[in-house]
Each structure stands twice: as C-alpha cells, then as structure tokens.
Amino acid sequence: MFRIDRNLTADDLDKALRADVIEGLSVEPKRLPPKWFYDERGSALFEEITGLPEYYPTRAERAILERHSQEIAEAADAVALVELGSGSGVKTRLLLDAMLGHGRLKRFVPVDVSGAFLASSAQRVAQDYPGLDVHAVVGDFEHHLGLLPVNEHEGPQMLAVLGSTIGNQEPDERAGFLRDVHATLDFGDSFLLGVDLVKDPARLVAAYDDAQGVTAEFNRNVLSVINHRLGGDFDPEGFDHVSRWDAEQEWIEMRLRSRTHQHVRVADLDLEVEFFPGEDMRTEISAKFRREGLTKELDTAGFTLTHWWTDPAGDFALCLSTAG
Known part of the structure; x- marks a missing residue:
C-alpha cells in the first residue's frame, strides 16, 4: 500500500527560501541555510x-547498518519506522530488511521536503x-513533526534521523528539535540517531574540501539556486569555498569567501547586497559529537540512550534511545 501526505507545497518552499535569503543576506556575518543546496544539481553533487x-560518513554509517541492523531491529521491536530526511532511502533498506525479518514491522513513513523525489523513492x-x-x-521536519502520522497503530514506533543531519543545527536549535521529537513519540518508542564523531581535524576538513573540488561546487550551488529561483545575479565563481574546523564548538564550517568587492542584486526580493574582498558567508555547520555530550543532550530532551554502535574505525555512531 502506498499513500502520500503533502504538508509542504512549492509555494511554501518559495516563501521559506525568500525569508531565509532576506534574513541571511541582511545580517553580519552573512549566512544561508544548507537546505538550499539541494536542487536537482545540488542533490547530484x-x-x-x-x-x-x-568523505567517510556515508560509508561508515552504512557499515554500521550492515553489521548491526538486526540488533537495531530487535532492540526497537517496532511496528512502524518513521524516517526524517529519508532521501534516496538506500541505507534505509538495510533497516527495513532487518525490521521485516524481525517480524513486527507493518508501516514505513518516509519524510522529506522534496515531493517529487520522495514520491518516486x-x-x-x-x-x-x-x-x-x-x-x-512531504514536509519540513523542523516544522511539521506534529503532523506526522505516528501512533496510528498499536505498538512501538522507531523514528530515525540518519546521516548526521542533526549536526547541521546549532545547539539551541538541536535542543528544540530533540524536544519536538520526544513530544512526537509515546513512552517506550525508540529514536535512532546517526552522528559523526569528533576526530582528527585534518580528516574532518578534508571531508568537506575534497581534492577534486566537488564539495566546492556543491557549496557554490546555493548561489545558483538563488539566481535561478529569485532572479539573483551572483557570480558563483567569484567566491572561494572554505572549510574550517572550529575547535571550540567542535564543528566544521563551510563558507563562501568573496574574491573581490561585489555588488549583488536579488531582483525578486528587490534586495541589493555588498560583499567586500575576503568577506565570508557561512553556508553550513556540521557538528561532531562525543558520546558523553550527546548522552546529556538526549537526557535533557527526555530520552535514555540504550545502545551505541560504531563502525570499525570509530568514525561514526548510530545510537538508539527510548522515550521516557
């Protein structure tokens, strides 16, 4: 059986993009949310x-699922799997196979902002x-958790956020999101969370600044999205890709650094923006985690961490918590 709910329309996305661009280009330092990387070209990149x-995170997380998906299925003992930011669902199939093999899974609820992509996958x-x-x-899980079709069937649910997506949120945003996830679940439901772990900064920086320059193109693509959808006249090649490790915050920052003095106009917003030589605009943070700190964050939100799995190199973790 297949059905789809649409809690987010193309018009909603346009309004959100407009609001984010107006806000992000009007503050100092300038910033743009990473969710706008992902048009068709951005997703391919x-x-x-x-x-x-x-870029180790995808391989490391898949290695964990290949080794431990059966343990995850047994520990969650769930009748429904809800996945936020489901994407292509390749890794999810390892979970689905294990949970179906366990014998209780009846329902799968994939959630994503891209309606066409989600419907197809x-x-x-x-x-x-x-x-x-x-x-x-179809929905934005930062805003539409209360609309998810959870707890429709008797039995425990498991809600999953893979890919260390949660690392793109600043600590206050992350705390609010974890509270919202907890409020969505019932007592005893499970929360499966993928997180990238703190490691050698040189490896972290390299993962976000590859030798082939693909990540640089991905980063600059957010400017192409603004040009295409909002009538901007950004010159993407006028910006250098920057990846840096913030040791105090323990996160990677991706930035776009203006090469010259630039005046940019976004016609649909009647907005003009000035960039100075060497000025940075932040486009993404990617927080890295330690077990002790993440346990405290989950506990504060009402979760109890019960299981912790890593890949053989200890680069990435999948953690399972129960809602108290």
Missing part, C-alpha cells in the same frame, strides 16, 4: 560527494516491499 575517498519501496504500508509525508 552530494551523491557524488558521498563516494569520494575523503517511496513508491519504489512500496513496489519492492508489497506487504508494507508505505505512508510518505
């Missing part, structure tokens, strides 16, 4: 990034798993 030798899941109820939801 990110898929290319995941296969680069420097979710329909493929429904075709490949004919006994599974696939209930896709």
Whole structure:
C-alpha cells in the first residue's frame, strides 16, 4: 500500500527560501541555510560527494547498518519506522530488511521536503516491499513533526534521523528539535540517531574540501539556486569555498569567501547586497559529537540512550534511545 501526505507545497518552499535569503543576506556575518543546496544539481553533487575517498560518513554509517541492523531491529521491536530526511532511502533498506525479518514491522513513513523525489523513492519501496504500508509525508521536519502520522497503530514506533543531519543545527536549535521529537513519540518508542564523531581535524576538513573540488561546487550551488529561483545575479565563481574546523564548538564550517568587492542584486526580493574582498558567508555547520555530550543532550530532551554502535574505525555512531 502506498499513500502520500503533502504538508509542504512549492509555494511554501518559495516563501521559506525568500525569508531565509532576506534574513541571511541582511545580517553580519552573512549566512544561508544548507537546505538550499539541494536542487536537482545540488542533490547530484552530494551523491557524488558521498563516494569520494575523503568523505567517510556515508560509508561508515552504512557499515554500521550492515553489521548491526538486526540488533537495531530487535532492540526497537517496532511496528512502524518513521524516517526524517529519508532521501534516496538506500541505507534505509538495510533497516527495513532487518525490521521485516524481525517480524513486527507493518508501516514505513518516509519524510522529506522534496515531493517529487520522495514520491518516486517511496513508491519504489512500496513496489519492492508489497506487504508494507508505505505512508510518505512531504514536509519540513523542523516544522511539521506534529503532523506526522505516528501512533496510528498499536505498538512501538522507531523514528530515525540518519546521516548526521542533526549536526547541521546549532545547539539551541538541536535542543528544540530533540524536544519536538520526544513530544512526537509515546513512552517506550525508540529514536535512532546517526552522528559523526569528533576526530582528527585534518580528516574532518578534508571531508568537506575534497581534492577534486566537488564539495566546492556543491557549496557554490546555493548561489545558483538563488539566481535561478529569485532572479539573483551572483557570480558563483567569484567566491572561494572554505572549510574550517572550529575547535571550540567542535564543528566544521563551510563558507563562501568573496574574491573581490561585489555588488549583488536579488531582483525578486528587490534586495541589493555588498560583499567586500575576503568577506565570508557561512553556508553550513556540521557538528561532531562525543558520546558523553550527546548522552546529556538526549537526557535533557527526555530520552535514555540504550545502545551505541560504531563502525570499525570509530568514525561514526548510530545510537538508539527510548522515550521516557
């Protein structure tokens, strides 16, 4: 069975983009949210990034799922899997296979902001798993958690956020998101979270600044999105890609650094912006975690960490918590 709820329209996305660009280009230092990387070209570039030798997170998380998905299925003992930011769902199939093999899974709820992409990937899941109820939801999980079709069936749910997506949020945003996830679940439900771990800064920086320059193109693509969708006249090649490790915050920052003095106009917003030579605009943070700190964050939100799995190199972790 396949069905799809649409809590986010193209008009909603346009309004959100406009608001983010107006706000981000009007503050100092300038910033843009990373979710606007992902038009069709941006998504293709990110898929290319995941296969680069420097970019370990996707391989490491998959290695954990290949080794431990059965343990995850047994520990969660869930009748429904809700995945936020489901994307292509490649890694998710390892979970689905294990949970179906465990014998209790009845329903899969993939959630993503891209309606066309989600519909296509979710329909493929429904075709490949004919006994599974696939209930896709188009929505922004930072705003639409309360609209998710959870707890419709008796039995425990497992909500999953893979790929260290949570690392893109600043600490206050992350705390609010974890509280919202907890409020979405019932007592005893499970929360599966993928997180990238603190490691050698040189490896971290290289993962976000590959030798082939794919990440640089991915970073500059946010300017192309603004040009295409809002009538901007950014020159993407007028900005250098910068990846730096913030040791105090323990996160990677991606920035775009203006090469020259530039005046940019965004016609649809009637907005003019000035960039000075060497001025940085932040486009992404990617926080890295330690077990002790993450345990405290989960505890504050009402979760109890029960399981912790890492890849053989200890680069990445999947942690399972229960809602108290």
